[in-house]
Amino acid sequence: MRLVRPTLFVILRKEKLIMLSIFFILTLCIYTLRGLSTKVPEKPLSNRIIAVDPGHGGMDSGSSHSGYYEKDLTLDLALVLAKQLEAAGATVILTRTTDTDLIDLVTIEEEIRITKEEYQKKLEEGTRINALDKGIALGTRTPPLYRLGLRARLLIAYQHNADILVSIHTNHFRSSSSKGAVTLYYQSSEKSKLLAERIQDHLGPLRPGRSHPDEVADDFFILRVSQIPAVIVEVGFISNKDDREFMLSDQGSKEIAEAIIQGIINYFSESDQ
DSSP, rough: OHHHHHHHHHHHHHHHHHHHHHHHHHHHHHHHHHHHOOOSSSSSTTEEEEEEEEEBBBBBBOOEEEEHHHHHHHHHHHHHHHHHHHTTTTEESSOOOOOOOOOGGHHHHHHHHHHHHHOOOHHHOOOOOOHHHHHHHHHHOOHHHHHHHHHHHHHHHHHHSSSSSEEEEEEEEESSSSSEEEEEEEETTTTHHHHHOOOOOOOHHSSSOSOOOOOOOOOHHHHSSSSSOOEEEEETTTTHHHHEEEEEEEEHHHHHHHHHHHHHHHHHHTOOO
């Protein structure tokens, strides 16, 4: 009988160790699975196609100050933005990568035809029609040359099935004290408004200046005729020394891109719901 008790004790001890081992392994698996389920995606913009439009270009230099031109700043900023968007998983469509106004991509005849189609659609919908658009559609106005370049930017975005269009610009005012970022959208587009708001959630605190709200409804051509959600991001004032130096710096352009991207990520998370 003296030999039975130690043997039974050893057996029970082994069973306890096995049960504890199984419990430990199961616990480890549960925590590992929980960690995987809450992990933030490394590529939050995967499967998104984003058109990035560097404003102006070529003969159209945009605004200027102290020897700097808007068309150059917007291209530099757009290239930084495009690189970081791609790192976030997005497919990026740049409307231009060189100093060009894109005017030669659309003829006046093509612009008249497209404007007539848009005019007819707005008539059927009963929505507001811009006076210039109406004049071109009815043949009483001729499309200005700059409009051809703007149309080309939209067509490039459509041809690549872009989900959204982000047009990069800089602001200018006669007073050098004016500063800060603002994002423009078309008032009849709820998705464009949402995109503008989400971008400004992050860009506004980075480059504060204007009184809130710093997302503003506007009637610019590229906003009012776009078939996809579109915004114009006025990153800062080229006429303001602090804004200008920030936009020109490597660190500044990086932070601007990060702010815009975070706004885009938040936009998609809301618009998909």
